[in-house]
Amino acid sequence: MTDTKKPISRRVFTxxxxxxxALLSMPAVLRTAAAQTGKEPLKIGVLLPKSGVQAGLxxxxxxxxxxxxxxxxxxxxxxKIELLNADTExxxxxxxxxxxxxxxxxxxxxxxxxxxGQSAAIAQVAEQRGVPYVINxxxxxxxxxxxxxxxxxxFPTAPMLITGAFDLQKQLFAATGKTPKTAxxxxxxxxxxxxxxxxxxxxxxxxxxxxxIVDVIAYDPKAKDLSVEVAKAKATKADILMPxxxxxxxxxxxxxxxxxxxxxxxxxxPGAPGMYEQQFFKTLGKYSEFCVSNVPWLNPRSKxxxxxxxxxxxxxxxxxxELNVGFTFEAILxxxxxxxxxxxxHPNALVEALRGTKIDDHVMVGGPxxxxxxxxxxxxxSAAVQNLKRQPTVVLPADSASAKPVFPMPGWNAKARA
Amino acid sequence: MDFAFDLxxxxxxxxxxxxxxxxxxxxxxxxxxxxxxxxxxxxEMMVVxxxxxxxxxxxxxxxxxxxxxxxxxxxxLFGYGLQRIVINRFINVPEHMQFILMLAIAIILVNACLMLxxxxxxxxQLDYSLDSFEIGSLLLDKVRVYAAAGSLLIxxxxxxxxxxxxxxxxxxxxxxNYTGALVVGLDVKRLYAITFGIGAACVGAAGVxxxxxxxxxxxxxxxxxxxxxxxxxxxxxxxxxxxxAGGLLIGLSEAVAGFLLDPSLKSVFSFGxxxxxxxxxxQGLFGRAP
Numbered sequence: 001m002t003d004t005k006k007p008i009s010r011r012v013f014t015x016x017x018x019x020x021x022a023l024l025s026m027p028a029v030l031r032t033a034a035a036q037t038g039k040e041p042l043k044i045g046v047l048l049p050k051s052g053v054q055a056g057l058x059x060x061x062x063x064x065x066x067x068x069x070x071x072x073x074x075x076x077x078x079x080k081i082e083l084l085n086a087d088t089e090x091x092x093x094x095x096x097x098x099x100x101x102x103x104x105x106x107x108x109x110x111x112x113x114x115x116x117g118q119s120a121a122i123a124q125v126a127e128q129r130g131v132p133y134v135i136n137x138x139x140x141x142x143x144x145x146x147x148x149x150x151x152x153x154x155f156p157t158a159p160m161l162i163t164g165a166f167d168l169q170k171q172l173f174a175a176t177g178k179t180p181k182t183a184x185x186x187x188x189x190x191x192x193x194x195x196x197x198x199x200x201x202x203x204x205x206x207x208x209x210x211x212x213i214v215d216v217i218a219y220d221p222k223a224k225d226l227s228v229e230v231a232k233a234k235a236t237k238a239d240i241l242m243p244x245x246x247x248x249x250x251x252x253x254x255x256x257x258x259x260x261x262x263x264x265x266x267x268x269x270p271g272a273p274g275m276y277e278q279q280f281f282k283t284l285g286k287y288s289e290f291c292v293s294n295v296p297w298l299n300p301r302s303k304x305x306x307x308x309x310x311x312x313x314x315x316x317x318x319x320x321x322e323l324n325v326g327f328t329f330e331a332i333l334x335x336x337x338x339x340x341x342x343x344x345x346h347p348n349a350l351v352e353a354l355r356g357t358k359i360d361d362h363v364m365v366g367g368p369x370x371x372x373x374x375x376x377x378x379x380x381x382s383a384a385v386q387n388l389k390r391q392p393t394v395v396l397p398a399d400s401a402s403a404k405p406v407f408p409m410p411g412w413n414a415k416a417r418a
Numbered sequence: 419m420d421f422a423f424d425l426x427x428x429x430x431x432x433x434x435x436x437x438x439x440x441x442x443x444x445x446x447x448x449x450x451x452x453x454x455x456x457x458x459x460x461x462e463m464m465v466v467x468x469x470x471x472x473x474x475x476x477x478x479x480x481x482x483x484x485x486x487x488x489x490x491x492x493x494x495l496f497g498y499g500l501q502r503i504v505i506n507r508f509i510n511v512p513e514h515m516q517f518i519l520m521l522a523i524a525i526i527l528v529n530a531c532l533m534l535x536x537x538x539x540x541x542x543q544l545d546y547s548l549d550s551f552e553i554g555s556l557l558l559d560k561v562r563v564y565a566a567a568g569s570l571l572i573x574x575x576x577x578x579x580x581x582x583x584x585x586x587x588x589x590x591x592x593x594x595n596y597t598g599a600l601v602v603g604l605d606v607k608r609l610y611a612i613t614f615g616i617g618a619a620c621v622g623a624a625g626v627x628x629x630x631x632x633x634x635x636x637x638x639x640x641x642x643x644x645x646x647x648x649x650x651x652x653x654x655x656x657x658x659x660x661x662x663a664g665g666l667l668i669g670l671s672e673a674v675a676g677f678l679l680d681p682s683l684k685s686v687f688s689f690g691x692x693x694x695x696x697x698x699x700x701q702g703l704f705g706r707a708p
Contacts, residue, residue: 051537052635089537189682219681224632227431227559228676228684235424235677248539248633258548259559283543 045107052090064328116140161271164382180239250274436669445620451656461643467625497618654705
């Protein structure tokens with residue numbers, strides 16, 4: 001038998017080797033971009049704390065991502081997405097590692113991560129690797145003050161949250177005719193809490209609020225017992241409690257207040273999670289009632305909200321449609337919208353498209369989704385959401401309200417809570 | 419007047435929490451005092467007991483107060499078996515080998531919890547979780563009072579066991595003079611296994627009582643191991659009285675520091691106390707100088 005194959009020449013061998021090496025050394029994101037031309041699904045890396053201390057919140061966010069494709073289909077967006085999900089375990093270092101993993105796995109865009117510390121870590125990775133990152137929830141203003149090219153945020157910064165909250169508090173006092181004279185601020189001491197405490201201290205004098213903040217009590221977000229913290233807050237005899245909380249600690253706070261029989265005029269948060277989440281209602285039952293959260297909320301008047309609500313109810317009939325779902329869905333929407341316009345998953349093309357984002361109809365309260373020069377959406381507004389009949393209900397501003405606010409809140413064992 | 423009252427209430431709460439800390443530390447100090455084995459898997463054993471309680475409550479509907487004896491019993495058997503099968507072979511080896519062994523056991527336990535129960539916090543939601551006892555104007559939350567009372571009872575039983583029973587006295591004899599105990603014919607291996615079992619049962623009971631107050635997750639174990647070590651070092655390694663005093667001192671200092679200064683400083687205060695004791699009285703408050 002004769003071997004008719006030509007031997008591989010040194011030139012061919014060297015050329016092939018160089019081409020192979022070039023392909024292998026090309027960043028994963030560019031390989032993905034090369035493969036994506038607008039017809040392929042957009043690979044979105046979703047980084048959320050689905051275990052650990054923020055597990056409940058991360059899982060709520062994930063539901064927003066999980067319904068996104070169905071909602072986009074209903075809206076005839078014509079974009080296919082593929083979610084690459086990762087758990088940050090409520091840990092900054094894990095968030096960083098998982099972001100790297102998702103990029104290596106071909107994610108063209110990242111989103112997440114609910115928490116400021118974790119989002120800041122992911123932002124660094126996104127910037128270093130040159131992959132667009134759309135933050136769903138994180139309020140620390142520093143993230144968008146760094147001049148990052150690839151990082152976009154569709155969530156209010158701490159000063160935006162505080163401004164909205166103070167304004168809504170004044171509306172609450174005016175609407176109910178009851179004005180507290182003193183308040184105590186209790187806050188987690190993580191990146192978000194520290195930003196909020198700093199912002200409140202700095203901005204409070206400018207707002208001419210009718211009450212004085214008599215004490216600021218910081219605590220560990222992983223705290224397992226808040227009895228001392230609540231005892232200290234109770235000792236101030238403040239008229240209202242303003243908690244800057246997460247979910248688990250918000251539950252612990254109310255439980256301790258019940259045990260210590262501390263019944264202030266109200267629990268009115270200045271723009272923080274914890275009190276409108278499903279787990280809060282499930283765990284606390286009647287004690288979850290009448291807490292007020294001043295936060296961005298779903299806009300019932302938007303055309304897109306009912307579409308999201310319908311798909312959400314189909315997929316998660318036992319879960320609550322709240323802001324974690326809304327903002328995570330919007331993050332996916334923003335990425336999909338950019339991909340639809342640019343028809344490319346190349347990072348630079350996507351970043352350019354993200355800069356030009358203008359989505360008039362979306363699910364959260366506020367103006368069009370648009371990013372300023374720092375890539376921050378400044379059009380988001382807050383609403384006063386009060387827990388009424390085990391549902392977070394918009395009570396202010398009056399033109400978006402579906403119920404009247406109740407303030408002062410009834411006592412822990414009042415019939416109104418039954 | 420109000421301030422003094424609030425402070426008093428906080429101090430009582432700190433002492434109640436401290437009593438549970440003491441029970442947890444008793445287990446550690448018993449094992450070290452008798453066997454000279456430093457149990458780095460102490461917090462992990464506590465977390466295992468907490469999960470058993472959550473399981474008993476969630477699946478079988480057993481109240482933690484009722485689950486106290488069976489869970490402590492399970493932990494006793496676990497500790498007894500672990501000592502007989504594994505640790506006994508490491509009694510006379512260099513200490514660093516014991517450390518590695520106990521760390522390995524700790525890692526296995528925490529990962530087993532992670533695999534079986536997942537990483538999320540779990541707890542027991544009792545009917546009386548949010549109730550308080552009212553004594554005059556003082557408010558004491560029920561679960562904390564029950565937990566402290568349970569700890570006190572178990573600690574008292576442990577003292578009686580070591581001072582009044584033949585087995586308890588034999589364990590103390592083996593702790594004081596290993597060779598002497600062998601010479602007079604004591605079954606030291608069995609006594610060591612009972613001791614490890616008792617230590618595990620103590621920390622198991624502490625776990626049952628603690629899960630009434632806080633939710634459990636696997637990585638909580640590291641914090642509890644650290645806390646138990648802090649308490650026994652302050653009280654004096656191997657001293658039962660020291661473990662009780664150390665636990666109460668830590669519980670009280672955390673509460674008072676949190677109330678008077680800043681709650682974020684609670685841990686700083688505990689470790690500050692530890693450093694102070696190490697500087698002034700390295701053997702601990704009730705420990706014997708070498």
